[in-house]
Amino acid sequence: xxxxxxxxxxxxxxxxxxxxxxxxxxxxxxxxxxxxxxxxxxxxxxxxxxxxxxxxxxxxxxxxxxxxxxxxxxxxxxxxxxxxxxxxxxxxxxxxxxxxxxxxxxxxxxxxxxxxxxxxxxxxxxxxxxxxxxxxxxxxxxxxxxxxxxxxxxxxxxxxxxxxxxxxxxxxxxxxxxxxxxxxxxxxxxxxxxxxxxxxxxxxxxxxxxxxxxxxxxxxxxxxxxxxxxxxxxxxxxxxxxxxxxxxxxxxxxxxxxxxxxxxxxxxxxxxxxxxxxxxxxxxxxxxxxxxxxxxxxxxxxxxxxxxxxxxxxxxxxxxxxxxxxxxxxxxxxxxxxxxxxxxxxxxxxxxxxxxxxxxxxxxxxxxxxxxxxxxxxxxxxxxxxxxxxxxxxxxxxxxxxxxxxxxxxxxxxxxxxxxxxxxxxxxxxxxxx
Amino acid sequence: xxxxxxxxxxxxxxxxxxxxxxxxxxxxxxxxxxxxxxxxxxxxxxxxxxxxxxxxxxxxxxxxxxxxxxxxxxxxxxxxxxxxxxxxxxxxxxxxxxxxxxxxxxxxxxxxxxxxxxxxxxxxxxxxxxxxxxxxxxxxxxxxxxxxxxxxxxxxxxxxxxxxxxxxxxxxxxxxxxxxxxxxxxxxxxxxxxxxxxxxxxxxxxxxxxxxxxxxxxxxxxxxxxxxxxxxxxxxxxxxxxxxxxxxxxxxxxxxxxxxxxxxxxxxxxxxxxxxxxxxxxxxxxxxxxxxxxxxxxxxxxxxxxxxxxxxxxxxxxxxxxxxxxxxxxxxxxxxxxxxxxxxxxxxxxxxxxxxxxxxxxxxxxxxxxxxxxxxxxxxxxxxxxxxxxxxxxxxxxxxxxxxxxxxxxxxxxxxxxxxxxxxxxxxxxxxxx
Numbered sequence: 001x002x003x004x005x006x007x008x009x010x011x012x013x014x015x016x017x018x019x020x021x022x023x024x025x026x027x028x029x030x031x032x033x034x035x036x037x038x039x040x041x042x043x044x045x046x047x048x049x050x051x052x053x054x055x056x057x058x059x060x061x062x063x064x065x066x067x068x069x070x071x072x073x074x075x076x077x078x079x080x081x082x083x084x085x086x087x088x089x090x091x092x093x094x095x096x097x098x099x100x101x102x103x104x105x106x107x108x109x110x111x112x113x114x115x116x117x118x119x120x121x122x123x124x125x126x127x128x129x130x131x132x133x134x135x136x137x138x139x140x141x142x143x144x145x146x147x148x149x150x151x152x153x154x155x156x157x158x159x160x161x162x163x164x165x166x167x168x169x170x171x172x173x174x175x176x177x178x179x180x181x182x183x184x185x186x187x188x189x190x191x192x193x194x195x196x197x198x199x200x201x202x203x204x205x206x207x208x209x210x211x212x213x214x215x216x217x218x219x220x221x222x223x224x225x226x227x228x229x230x231x232x233x234x235x236x237x238x239x240x241x242x243x244x245x246x247x248x249x250x251x252x253x254x255x256x257x258x259x260x261x262x263x264x265x266x267x268x269x270x271x272x273x274x275x276x277x278x279x280x281x282x283x284x285x286x287x288x289x290x291x292x293x294x295x296x297x298x299x300x301x302x303x304x305x306x307x308x309x310x311x312x313x314x315x316x317x318x319x320x321x322x323x324x325x326x327x328x329x330x331x332x333x334x335x336x337x338x339x340x341x342x343x344x345x346x347x348x349x350x351x352x353x354x355x356x357x358x359x360x361x362x363x364x365x366x367x368x369x370x371x372x373x374x375x376x377x378x379x380x381x382x383x384x385x386x387x388x389x390x391x392x393x394x395x396x397x398x399x400x401x402x403x404x405x406x407x408x409x410x411x412x413x414x415x416x417x418x419x420x421x422x423x424x425x426x427x428x429x430x431x432x433x434x
Numbered sequence: 435x436x437x438x439x440x441x442x443x444x445x446x447x448x449x450x451x452x453x454x455x456x457x458x459x460x461x462x463x464x465x466x467x468x469x470x471x472x473x474x475x476x477x478x479x480x481x482x483x484x485x486x487x488x489x490x491x492x493x494x495x496x497x498x499x500x501x502x503x504x505x506x507x508x509x510x511x512x513x514x515x516x517x518x519x520x521x522x523x524x525x526x527x528x529x530x531x532x533x534x535x536x537x538x539x540x541x542x543x544x545x546x547x548x549x550x551x552x553x554x555x556x557x558x559x560x561x562x563x564x565x566x567x568x569x570x571x572x573x574x575x576x577x578x579x580x581x582x583x584x585x586x587x588x589x590x591x592x593x594x595x596x597x598x599x600x601x602x603x604x605x606x607x608x609x610x611x612x613x614x615x616x617x618x619x620x621x622x623x624x625x626x627x628x629x630x631x632x633x634x635x636x637x638x639x640x641x642x643x644x645x646x647x648x649x650x651x652x653x654x655x656x657x658x659x660x661x662x663x664x665x666x667x668x669x670x671x672x673x674x675x676x677x678x679x680x681x682x683x684x685x686x687x688x689x690x691x692x693x694x695x696x697x698x699x700x701x702x703x704x705x706x707x708x709x710x711x712x713x714x715x716x717x718x719x720x721x722x723x724x725x726x727x728x729x730x731x732x733x734x735x736x737x738x739x740x741x742x743x744x745x746x747x748x749x750x751x752x753x754x755x756x757x758x759x760x761x762x763x764x765x766x767x768x769x770x771x772x773x774x775x776x777x778x779x780x781x782x783x784x785x786x787x788x789x790x791x792x793x794x795x796x797x798x799x800x801x802x803x804x805x806x807x808x809x810x811x812x813x814x815x816x817x818x819x820x821x822x823x824x825x826x827x828x829x830x831x832x833x834x835x836x837x838x839x840x841x842x843x844x845x846x847x848x849x850x851x852x853x854x855x856x857x858x859x860x861x862x863x864x865x866x867x868x
Contacts, residue, residue, distance in 0.1 A: 041828075381569060
């Protein structure tokens with residue numbers, strides 16, 4: 001007997017039992033199918049990259065979380081997102097690619113985060129990006145929420161809202177108020193819910209905003225109404241800043257396209273308060289929340305960027321994209337009790353032979369598979385009841401018994417495991433059921 | 435302008451351009467579909483495991499090739515196969531699983547091999563295993579080549595042969611000849627093609643085989659005929675060793691089941707010369723070769739083992755399984771010119787608006803997608819010819835033009851990119867084409 005090493009996995013890793021894994025894969029498949037329906041090609045880059053590539057943009061928080069590999073003389077690390085590999089890939093294969101380059105990438109990434117419930121160190125990201133060469137039409141900024149609407153609708157996880165904004169509107173507006181340090185203004189305004197209007201005013205004063213500017217800012221972030229009413233309200237502010245006007249034009253165009261694409265207005269909210277933390281985004285930005293589970297936070301975020309790969313190539317490659325954090329989303333849906341595993345099976349039929357009828361069962365099983373019925377034989381030692389329980393535990397909906405009577409008559413006992421009903425059917429009749 | 439880091443990947447990694455990736459994924463999808471058709475559930479374990487888990491069985495060659503992670507105080511490594519994670523998972527979740535436990539796992543593994551053409555340090559394995567609790571019926575040993583036959587037939591990679599043997603036959607036969615050191619005999623006999631019959635005889639003499647034993651061995655490995663003729667020839671040897679007889683019975687049963695499962699005899703070869711290197715296997719063993727490309731070697735190997743998880747749990751868990759090395763197989767098929775990328779696309783239709791008709795194009799695109807036609811719009815700046823070339827480069831089979839005439843009449847210019855034919859069709863007529 002070998003010495004026993006207690007079986008366990010590392011903390012911060014999601015590992016699912018088969019029924020959960022089947023549900024997880026169903027979600028992953030729906031995402032992939034929608035991404036392909038929208039004309040995105042798959043990409044599958046190595047999990048390991050040269051550290052100098054991953055950190056070309058500069059380290060910061062990322063560098064602390066990175067997993068380094070202790071092997072050859074080359075400095076190797078695990079990717080922490082799918083955007084840096086996309087940038088590297090696009091730069092490296094620039095002359096082989098066709099732009100706009102529409103790619104999806106569904107794969108695991110690694111971050112050595114602090115160990116915490118619901119935080120994962122290995123998790124799936126499901127990214128779509130559209131990369132232009134020098135320029136990229138604004139229609140693509142509508143295509144992204146269009147994909148998300150279609151994907152999430154099919155995922156059937158309840159009502160959700162895609163909140164969109166445009167950073168040019170924020171930048172242009174604050175600049176027009178004499179506030180060049182947009183980042184600081186955004187950070188302060190972001191605290192509105194926490195510190196209240198008076199707190200925000202005080203802090204804005206501290207960074208040098210005038211009384212008039214502060215009043216304008218307060219009016220700006222209070223703009224309400226339908227999406228297009230908000231756009232009109234912004235237009236009527238009479239702000240002459242070019243960037244502001246560009247941003248307003250863009251959001252109007254995006255909203256118009258979304259209507260044409262059939263995305264219902266109640267799924268889209270033009271929200272002037274979202275900005276996305278990263279200074280990487282330069283135009284449209286997105287966040288997505290489940291209406292009934294605001295506590296989950298954004299389950300899918302992204303935006304428009306000016307320049308994907310400036311660290312790797314001397315070309316201007318603007319893009320727009322979004323990422324679904326599937327591992328975290330799945331975990332949250334599980335926690336909220338929204339994952340129903342009762343139908344989680346890959347198998348439609350279990351074939352159970354009585355002793356001595358294993359070969360007849362094999363013959364029947366071949367016919368089922370020839371008719372694309374997912375099935376297999378359980379011919380292990382043990383009582384019939386045990387095999388019925390086995391089918392039940394695996395959520396297999398039908399069991400076929402194969403014994404003397406069945407072989408003689410060519411009619412098989414076909415049992416519906418949910419209702420308990422049992423019929424004697426010929427192979428043809430069984431096939432017709434599927 | 436940021437400083438440029440030359441974009442590149444680590445050596446020994448396969449990274450594909452989109453058309454190749456589409457073909458790769460098609461193969462991966464066919465494998466998965468067949469595995470599920472045969473009732474295997476998916477498993478997806480973390481890429482990183484505790485090093486003590488991965489090396490519980492003892493290091494050797496594996497330990498030298500392992501990628502270690504330089505992070506927390508825990509000793510972490512990257513998995514080098516999918517069998518050790520399966521063993522750990524099965525032991526860890528023993529009470530939650532239903533046996534026989536049929537699982538598939540298609541994922542990347544990592545080995546720091548010597549850098550060499552066609553050898554990969556990150557590669558996909560596509561594993562199926564059936565794990566029993568205490569015992570596992572012999573029908574499962576036939577199920578494995580049955581899956582492989584169905585999968586490879588659908589992969590459409592030319593005629594292949596699954597070679598099977600049973601280690602009990604080898605062990606029992608050599609033991610009956612007074613040769614307890616089966617490993618050494620196997621190693622010597624394996625050199626037959628290299629050193630010839632005389633060389634083999636000399637080496638067998640050196641390890642203490644009698645003249646009579648050597649003659650018997652030579653006759654044994656020369657047994658020829660159809661698969662069942664070989665079985666009969668073995669039976670007629672009159673060897674009374676129990677293990678030998680068990681092995682012969684098993685191979686006969688496996689061959690009988692394979693016939694019932696409809697696997698044509700020319701795809702199966704009972705081959706007494708294969709043994710598989712690993713002493714892990716105890717019964718049936720498999721190798722698979724492409725008939726027209728013997729130089730590729732075995733593209734899929736596996737076998738029956740006595741005890742999956744003895745390093746992690748005090749339970750006897752016998753199993754049988756096989757692994758397809760997809761990354762290497764794909765590379766070899768590419769090298770042999772067997773990957774045809776001309777139809778590699780995820781997109782069926784490219785919609786191209788003339789300037790000013792982008793919103794009409796969006797409306798049409800929505801209708802196509804509502805009818806499950808994979809499609810998108812190219813509304814970038816640029817001439818029509820450039821967009822036709824774009825569709826062509828992406829192997830998109832159809833282009834629809836949207837301009838003044840189309841919008842007025844409701845009939846769109848529908849162009850077949852392969853034949854160059856162009857028709858004016860209504861949306862309904864276009865949908866019917868798919």
